[in-house]
Amino acid sequence: MPALRLSRFSSLRAFEHPGYLPVWTGALVSNVGTWMETVALGVYVTQVTGQAEWTGGVVALSYAPSVVLSPLGGALADRFDRRAYVAVGSLGQMLLAVFLAVLAFTDTLSVPLVAVAAFLNGCINMLAGPAFSTLLAELVPPEDLHSALSLNSAQFNMGRIIGPLLGTVVLAIGGISWALLINALSFMAVLAALWRLRTPVQSKPFVLEGLLKSLWDDIGRGIQVAHEDAGIRLVLASTLIVGLLVAPFIGLVPVFAIQVFGLGASAASLLVTCQGAGAVVAAIGVGALIDAFGRKRVLEGVMLSLGPIAALYWLSPTLVLAAVSIFLLGASYLICLTGIHTVCQVRAPRELRARLSSLYGMVLNGGYALGVWLQGALADRVGVRLVTVTAAVLFLALVLSVKLLRPRSFDATEA
Template sequence: MRALRLPQLSSLRAFEHPGYLAVWLGALISNIGTWMETVAMGVYVTQETGRAEWTGGIVALAYLPSLVLSPLGGALADRFDRRAYVAVGTAVQLALAALLTVLAFTGHLSVPIVGVVTLLNGCANTLTYPAFSAMLAELVPPRDLHSAMSLNSAQYNLGRIMGPLLAALVLQAGGPPWALFVNTLSFVGVLVALSRVSMPARDTPRTVESLWAGITRGISVARTDEDISLVLWGTLFVAALVAPFIGLVPVFAINVFGQGAAATSLLVACQGAGAVVAAVLVGTLADALGHRKLLGLAALSIGGVSALYWMSPTLTVAAAGIFVLGANYLTLMSGLHAFATARVPRELQARVSSLYSMVLGGAYAAGVWAQGALADRVGLRFVTISASVLFLALVLTLRLLSPRSFERSPS
């Protein structure tokens, strides 16, 4: 198929490639459903338990598998046909979503069951995501990789906008079971998109590495490349100290502002809207400023922006604050991911992507649970503002000690 002629903004260049566009649309449909489930289960757990620790703990279960399974997922993605591998992972997630739906409709849903299904879904997602990310990289030329990563984050956050808004309507009309049912159907979008994509031919290596050798090779590359190591350390601190704002939205809306599902949906949607705006602009900004300088500016600002969000006196101010925070977060995280992935050859991209996912998921799981647990004891605002200020202090310290980390171009 001939490439589409779309972009005037360099951020949109990946849409010129039909295979990428098809997968992007399928993933968007799936993520709309996923965010409907996320909001429904976040509200359900918060209302059932009344504790931030439980809400944060359930969210953490989705990301804990990345600590163990991300390197394995990256190595597997570099051994098998990535399209087929992603299809199998999507089918498993569809089955888990269907199970949760049946339990909800039959009145057997409980917080522990939600936790178990969340953990299993986290395992499936962790094993699948490196292949999905590397598959996107195969569908575009190297010059469009940053665009592809940013637009992938944009579709995720479009789902974050549309899913919560639909969830608010569905929860009001029919309750959690129907939100879970829509999520189950949404996985079909990915399977249909994958069936319509032709992957470019890949070179077959002369020697096949053992699975363990493949994992250790990816880790070795990350350890010896100074820039990839810096990206992974930065990802760890962002995930642990700042990113918990995502999982703690229901607690902020319900326990602090005294609202419910509608307020939770509003905040989640506003974060997504900010991220989508950033995704449209980030590629162009990266071309104008340079990737490293843009990442440095995003890292410097996100701690302060996060602190201001948590200080919001009203729900309206919080909605505006999380819009800006969502834009800042996408700019930083999509940039870090693309920067690290672009530094290695294609046969290693899934493994580097898996290490990024491992650090992001593991640190986020620890951070969202720890901040939730501390919030129950000393207050949500105190804990989250302190974490945001700590991150800002760490970035300022790094800038003073190593200013080149924020300025030099990648080698």
């Protein structure tokens, strides 16, 4: 970067470090394709089945494997060259994307096959995800860790902006098959970035004998550290209720657009895009907020605001107000999760970072999988607005309870 120095903008400092930008860019291209596929398959499942439970269930299958596989992924990531480990995971996801595209082009795509592919893709993602987060963290010094994680969330959400917009165009012109094919090709960008990356190999000798016991010991060590550290323990509990009660707004976007507003793929794409836009704005600005107020006050404030903003989104009487509300919700959601993840990484010993990242992923994704399926199933029976607004109010009540009963609990989130 030129000497105008991005350090003036603390949220952008990670871009100054060699290696970070190419991986970030490759991941962005891949996520554009992923979000094209996500919107296309979400609309496909909702239109074919007409049930929120199916839409939520397919999404849940992508995240349910985290309960078992995310801790295993963290332990493995602390053993092998993370660059190669992530590349193998990306290659596996690309092959699954090719499989879905072939099914679509041959008119053999079905909801059960989409569900199977979602589950397998989730398995790969949960095994490789902790390694990717830790790989990014190792490309920057500790003082720029929050910048690295915020920008990683920003690229994920930029994909959420660009992907649905492109997806709407591709679905209108070429149909779901071309959206799935473009996603398959997008994985080549992250593979190319990883191929060019040179990082120190973080690995232990591979010994088959006693491997399972050794991995279990590694997982147990990560759990022990999380349990003993008050800050990590608090944010992991917070992550669980965020995943269970608030995060399902992401997977239920097609249901909201189709069943509540009576619209289709374009409305779903608009809402997903607005959420992503809010998250990107937040990712750029969160560094300034933390510099001004400190991580504890920012995290505490955003936890208190998530419930009311989520309720506002679900109660929106028009698509325009829903788009504005989900923009705010996307921003608050990103600030919350980035703050939580940073606490886990900053407070963990370096050699345990992947394992703590995997526990964060396990709690978030496990809570989300249960929440999105349960809220979808209940929405079919009593209405999507009633279920989701109740969840948002319950979330606010839980956060207020912690704040009132243990007013200094968030002090432990400071480094």
